[in-house]
Amino acid sequence: MSTFTSLSAQLSRLSAGLQGEVILPGQPRFDEARRAFNLAADQHPAAVVFAESPHDVAAAVTFAAGQGQQIAAQGTGHNAMPLGPLTGTILLKTERMRGIQIDPQARTARVEAGAVWSDVVNAAAKHGLAALAGSSPNVGVIGYTLGGGVSFLGRKYGLSASNVRAIEVVTADGRLRRADSEHEPDLFWALRGGGGSFGIVTALELRLFPITQLYAGILWYPIERGPEVLRAWRDLTRGAVPDELTTVGRFLRLPPVPDLPAEIRGKSFALIEAFHLGDPAQADELLAPLRALGPVHDTIKTITVPELLRVHMDPDQPVAGLGDGLMIASLPDEAIDALVSTAGTSARFPLASVEVRHLGGELGRHRRQNGALGSLQAPYLMFAAGITPTPDLKAPATAAVEAVEDALTPWMARHMYLNFSETSRPRATLWTERAYQGLRQIKARVDPDDVIRSNHPIPPVQ
Numbered sequence: 514m515s516t517f518t519s520l521s522a523q524l525s526r527l528s529a530g531l532q533g534e535v536i537l538p539g540q541p542r543f544d545e546a547r548r549a550f551n552l553a554a555d556q557h558p559a560a561v562v563f564a565e566s567p568h569d570v571a572a573a574v575t576f577a578a579g580q581g582q583q584i585a586a587q588g589t590g591h592n593a594m595p596l597g598p599l600t601g602t603i604l605l606k607t608e609r610m611r612g613i614q615i616d617p618q619a620r621t622a623r624v625e626a627g628a629v630w631s632d633v634v635n636a637a638a639k640h641g642l643a644a645l646a647g648s649s650p651n652v653g654v655i656g657y658t659l660g661g662g663v664s665f666l667g668r669k670y671g672l673s674a675s676n677v678r679a680i681e682v683v684t685a686d687g688r689l690r691r692a693d694s695e696h697e698p699d700l701f702w703a704l705r706g707g708g709g710s711f712g713i714v715t716a717l718e719l720r721l722f723p724i725t726q727l728y729a730g731i732l733w734y735p736i737e738r739g740p741e742v743l744r745a746w747r748d749l750t751r752g753a754v755p756d757e758l759t760t761v762g763r764f765l766r767l768p769p770v771p772d773l774p775a776e777i778r779g780k781s782f783a784l785i786e787a788f789h790l791g792d793p794a795q796a797d798e799l800l801a802p803l804r805a806l807g808p809v810h811d812t813i814k815t816i817t818v819p820e821l822l823r824v825h826m827d828p829d830q831p832v833a834g835l836g837d838g839l840m841i842a843s844l845p846d847e848a849i850d851a852l853v854s855t856a857g858t859s860a861r862f863p864l865a866s867v868e869v870r871h872l873g874g875e876l877g878r879h880r881r882q883n884g885a886l887g888s889l890q891a892p893y894l895m896f897a898a899g900i901t902p903t904p905d906l907k908a909p910a911t912a913a914v915e916a917v918e919d920a921l922t923p924w925m926a927r928h929m930y931l932n933f934s935e936t937s938r939p940r941a942t943l944w945t946e947r948a949y950q951g952l953r954q955i956k957a958r959v960d961p962d963d964v965i966r967s968n969h970p971i972p973p974v975q
């Protein structure tokens with residue numbers, strides 16, 4: 514019997530012991546099963562396991578370890594690109610584990626491994642509570658939080674990872690553990706910002722906040738006005754901005770699709786997005802210089818927390834895209850010029866979105882109780898992405914993303930942000946040197962044989 518056949522036979526036996534299912538190469542649903550949200554990721558794992566319970570996760574991990582194989586967890590596949598083709602690896606999908614329990618008194622949510630942000634935001638909103646969701650309704654809560662988690666509420670409340678109360682995780686030995694500040698504190702520290710290298714998370718307990726509405730939306734300008742708009746936005750971010758206000762400077766090119774309103778459909782813009790907690794008058798005062806530039810549309814208004822998930826207009830459905838990001842230490846005029854020349858009207862390839870988020874506030878405060886990514890030590894976070902529905906667009910889109918990154922390199926911060934890294938980066942740049950060495954030691958303790966494979970893997974210290 515060939516190795517492949519014998520592995521297939523063993524995987525079929527694994528399947529019999531699961532509530533979920535195992536789908537193997539050659540089976541009719543394999544192509545659908547191996548698909549990631551990012552359709553540009555072409556995954557060819559040894560098998561896809563759809564787990565339905567912590568028991569399933571433990572069985573799959575034990576199986577992989579016993580076979581000397583690696584296993585990779587995937588919630589949605591938004592950040593699947595750095596995983597590569599996954600040849601010989603078991604892909605464990607958590608999308609069927611979507612349970613959510615809200616405790617309105619304790620203001621917490623217990624969220625199972627496959628939940629996406631809209632699940633949690635909508636469940637919490639019923640109790641007048643908000644979660645530290647990212648910009649997209651369909652990004653996975655676990656992948657996002659393990660990588661840090663930058664919300665538009667983050668300047669006020671910090672990283673999502675800094676607001677985790679407990680983590681239920683299956684480690685490489687097949688054990689389901691609960692990690693919190695009193696139990697398994699090292700593992701708890703590593704999982705909060707260290708990514709998915711330390712185990713397969715089956716559930717997270719997150720803090721929620723008593724927020725029902727915000728003052729948020731977009732100031733829209735024609736893309737040609739990028740230089741002056743981005744300068745004015747940069748000036749705003751350099752002033753005394755309260756933690757309650759988060760803004761984003763962005764180039765956005767919208768597709769000519771019928772479900773967009775006619776006034777923005779198929780057009781390109783320089784945008785300022787604003788998200789404000791508290792009295793709208795305070796935001797209006799801070800945004801006055803940007804409004805004085807005369808946006809063609811002003812959609813900033815009071816919205817509910819679930820509506821917040823739509824402001825940034827992230828894709829609803831799986832889409833093929835190539836993107837990458839970096840953190841920026843400063844934005845002098847020369848950096849704005851560099852951004853405009855590679856992402857604005859003179860860009861050689863029209864990237865769908867190039868955004869720069871203002872960080873700082875609580876995101877930049879390193880609290881002792883925080884995890885491996887204790888804070889983001891940079892004032893700005895850039896992400897550039899191109900849509901690549903056909904293979905011929907991959908090379909120019911990649912080149913365009915790299916051109917933006919290269920142009921901003923002189924102002925790049927020392928560290929990168931894991932969640933906005935969609936290429937294989939030198940690992941050590943994602944954390945402080947001390948945190949990275951700590952992560953390698955914890956990896957060696959909980960997974961010395963490197964069974965658990967994440968998209969930004971941490972090698973165990975030898």
Ligand SMILES: Cc1cc2nc3c(=O)[nH]c(=O)nc-3n(C[C@H](O)[C@H](O)[C@H](O)COP(=O)(O)OP(=O)(O)OC[C@H]3O[C@@H](n4cnc5c(N)ncnc54)[C@H](O)[C@@H]3O)c2cc1C
Pocket residue numbers: 586587588589590591592593596607626646647648649651652653654655656657658659660661662663664708709710712713714715827828932933966967968969
């Ligand atoms: C449109 C879009 C909008 C985004 N907006 C934001 C934003 O506002 N703020 C922000 O911080 N980030 C944002 N991101 C980045 C996003 O947080 C990362 O891509 C994140 O990794 C996605 O998590 P996922 O579970 O959806 O993706 P996946 O690709 O499924 O997971 C990514 C990695 O997370 C780990 N992982 C996932 N589930 C588990 C698990 N159960 N156990 C262990 N490890 C696991 C694995 O290592 C996996 O490779 C955005 C990305 C996109 C594409």
